[in-house]
Amino acid sequence: MSKLVEIINVSKIYNPGENEVRALDGVSLSIDKGEFVAIIGQSGSGKSTLMNILGCLDTPTAGIYRLHGMDVSHMSDNEQSDVRNMEIGFIFQGFNLIQSLTALENVELPLTYRGVAKKERLKLSKNALSRVGLANRMDHKPQEMSGGQQQRVAIARAIAQAPPILLADEPTGNLDSGSSREIIEIIKRLHSEGRTVILITHDPGIAAQAKRIITISDGKIKSDVINTAQEG
């Protein structure tokens, strides 16, 4: 059986030529279904570039990215859009909710792009919002909610369509410690329910919650270890 995520010798080079920047330099890694992986690195280490490539928001300059055994490294914009829509649930540092839409409408959005019928969409979205404890805030707009609540809406949006991969980019970066704990607990719970979680962070304390920790520096993988503290 093929791996869920398989990256082979991937590089991302900006400004090719004299002043080229190798944001990623020959990175290879694979992630199995059901794993909880943290990718940790300082800013400028290449972890954001890696996350963009893993999330199909960007394509590598060289190398191959296979998702479900399907080569997604050389797709057109629209094909990438479809892969993002079907395969990946994003959780961003800045929440990235649309301010003019209510919580429910924000959660519905990826389902709309997938072409799910209105009735089914509402059912899935309400269900997802209930699972993050926001059943009573569905009609609120983002600015009427706290940071923690906004991030929970974003999580609901990411899980409503049940994608195989949850990609969380510094999910607690804009939150106080109380809300951070809450969000990490929700992410851990989602993992325990069988989802594959990829967590990108610069914070070793957050990374320590994962079962596998990949450290990245200068565009290369420095270490890839099983976190024994969380194992079992």
Place this chain on the structure above:
Amino acid sequence: MEYFKSAFSSILDNKARSLLTMLGIIIGISSVITILAIGNGMKHTIGGELDELQSGGVTINIDAKKTDRYLTAEEVKQIGEQIPEAYGASPQISGYGQAKAKNDLSANITGGNETIIHSQTEKLADGRFFTESDVASASPVGVMTQSAAILLFRSMDAVGMTFDATINGITKTITVVGLIESDEESISDAWKSVSAGELWQYINVYTPHTLLTQGFSLPGENIQSFTVFPEPGKQDEVALKAKRLAENMLGLRGQKAVSIQSFASMLETFNKILNIATMVVTLIAAISLIVGGIGVMNIMTVSVTERTREIGIRKALGARTGSILIQFLFESALLTLIGGILGMIAGYGLTFIVSKFMNFPPKILLSDVALVVLISTSIGLFFGIYPAHRAAKMSPIEALRYE
């Protein structure tokens, strides 16, 4: 449906800005609608009047600047009798005043001899036309159309009824002796006007010309203008003969004091003027619509920049290039469509006011409404292409990074 909802709420979120953006479209569309409605109304009313009353008539004028001679009513009648291809010839005197029975209306009272019935093509539906002896005795009798009878008496069964006509302060009671057939459309329009109480139309009444000159003291005993009624297709021939006969009677041969004026050429002139006016206003409206469209393009471009992050989010969540393109095209088309509809309402409001002053019913055509919807939507689509394309081709990473 989702696009519609999203576009609508985005327009509502920026009400003041949306309204200002629409202004150019509103002005453009309202001026198009106003000129179309006024033009149609005027063509309908005036054209209808001319068609109905003077369709076959050719008017012969004696130029008062070149001669002080004139014809008598008897001589005019003789001219008609001497031309075999003509149904007759009649003096034509107009009196403008009020007619009062069940309703009170403006009236255009046309005086002529018994041959003036040939000035219109419809048949008599009821009663009789006035006769030679009515003319000789200046009888207070009149003939009008069925629709005029509805407006004045609220009844089509008006033969034998009387109304008070007032011209220049003189009031006479006139008996209706005959009704000219009206088509179904004008009959139902007349009933609608009566039940709505909208009585701004003129009614036309034919009476003996002697009633106007003797009864109402209008000038016209000395005839310097009369109408001959040619058989179909004989207009030019009859006009020429009538002109010769008048010149002979007056002893004015070769002095160019007698001229032919046909209503067909009047109608043509009127249409020409109206067409020029329509073209000028349409040109102004077109410029206003283009300027309005550019305004929409500017605002949409600003809106796309402001919403870069939203676009990034949508793309990250799986929106295809086409979805973003359609979203913004939809928004700009909806913006101009709403502008077009507001412009249409403003235009009809303006037309309604103008028509009150100018005494003709505003005419709203379904084809105009369809045209407005089509034009305003196309402007939105056309001028929305650039900003929508800008939005659609954004890279999701850069859009997400945008602050």
